[in-house]
Amino acid sequence: MGFSNGDVATIDILSQNSDAMDVFGTNVYRGASGFGKSFWEDSRDFLDKPVLLTEYGCPAYFLGKDLEYGEKKQLEYHQGNWEDILANTAGSGFGNAIGGVIFEFIDEWWKAGPPPQFNPSAQETVGQFQADFPDGWMHEEWLGLVGQGNGSHSPFMRQLRKSYEYYKKVWNQL
Numbered sequence: 001m002g003f004s005n006g007d008v009a010t011i012d013i014l015s016q017n018s019d020a021m022d023v024f025g026t027n028v029y030r031g032a033s034g035f036g037k038s039f040w041e042d043s044r045d046f047l048d049k050p051v052l053l054t055e056y057g058c059p060a061y062f063l064g065k066d067l068e069y070g071e072k073k074q075l076e077y078h079q080g081n082w083e084d085i086l087a088n089t090a091g092s093g094f095g096n097a098i099g100g101v102i103f104e105f106i107d108e109w110w111k112a113g114p115p116p117q118f119n120p121s122a123q124e125t126v127g128q129f130q131a132d133f134p135d136g137w138m139h140e141e142w143l144g145l146v147g148q149g150n151g152s153h154s155p156f157m158r159q160l161r162k163s164y165e166y167y168k169k170v171w172n173q174l
Contacts, residue, residue, distance in 0.1 A: 002021065002022060002023040002024070002025050002052070004025035004026060004027065004054045005024070005025070005026045005027070006026070006027055007026060007027065007028050007029075007030075007039070008026065008039060008042045008043065008046075011042055011043070011046045011047065012046060014046070014047065015046040015047050018047055018049065021047070021049060022049065022050075023049060023050050023051075023052055023098070024043060024047050024049040024050070024051050024052070025051075025052045025053075025054035026043075026051065026052075026053065026054060026055075027053075027054055027055035027056070027103075028053055028055070028056055029055075029056060029057070029058075029131060029132055029133070030132055031077070031080070031132045031133075032058075032073075032076045032077040032079075032080040032081075032134070033080050033084075034080050034081055034083065034084025034085075034087075035053070035056075035081070035084050035085075040088050040093065040094035040096065040097070041094065043094070043096055044094050044095075044096050048096075049096070050096055050097075050098040051088075051096045051097050051098065052098050052099055052100065052101070053081075053085060053097070053099070053100030053101065054100075054101050055101060055103040056081050056100050056101070056102065056103060057077075057078065057081075057102050057103040057104060057143050058073070058074045058077035058078060058081075058133055058134070058143070058163075059074065059133055059134075059137075059138065059139035059140075059142035059143050060073075060074040060107075060142045060143075060144070060147065060161055060163070061125060061135075061139040061141075061142035062134050062135040063125070063127060063135045063137060063139075064135070065135075070134075070142070071161050071162045071163070072162065073134035073135075074134075074161065074162070074163050075161075075162040075163045075166055076134075077133070077134065078102070078145075078163045078166060078167070079166060081100070082100070082166075082167070082170065085097045085099065085100050102145060102167070103143055104143045104144055104145075105144060105145055105146060106144040106145075106146045106147075106148065106158070107123065107141055107142055107143065107144035107146070107147050107148055108140070108141060108143070108144070109121075109122070109123050109124075109141050109148070109151070110141075111128075111140035111141050112124030112126060112128060112139075112140050112141050121151060122151060123141050123142070123148070123150075123151065124139075124140075124141050125139065126139075127139055128140050144161070145160070145161055145163045145164040145167065146158050146159065146160055146161060146164055147159040147161060
């Protein structure tokens with residue numbers, strides 16, 4: 001049995017009822033340097049279960065910069081997160097990481113809002129809330145490793161981002 005949590009919030013309460021749990025899953029967005037020592041430590045100390053990052057990622061948009069810059073920052077974020085997962089797998093670091101699920105494969109243009117900003121035929125550039133991302137904002141419609149161009153060919157056009165190419169390279173080395 002597994003459980004998915006938001007970061008390590010309420011992990012202390014979860015640990016009191018985790019006997020039947022086999023895997024601790026959690027959605028974590030902590031920055032380009034990875035998840036941090038405290039995350040791995042809390043996961044181990046409170047639960048002592050294998051950790052699956054059920055969600056991690058970064059928008060490819062940076063307010064006030066060109067799209068190339070946003071992609072570069074997304075790549076740095078993903079690289080730091082993936083390297084942190086690898087550094088904490090069995091036999092290294094805290095030894096409790098079993099992998100991660102990138103959020104997400106392709107941009108989702110339907111997520112931003114509320115009206116009047118929301119426009120399903122355009123990719124929104126409004127930050128929805130402040131978060132630990134390169135420009136300090138969550139840009140919900142820009143999380144994909146793959147973009148859809150300017151939308152004129154969507155839903156069929158796919159543009160592979162630098163982050164996609166990074167994973168393609170490192171996963172082929174495993």
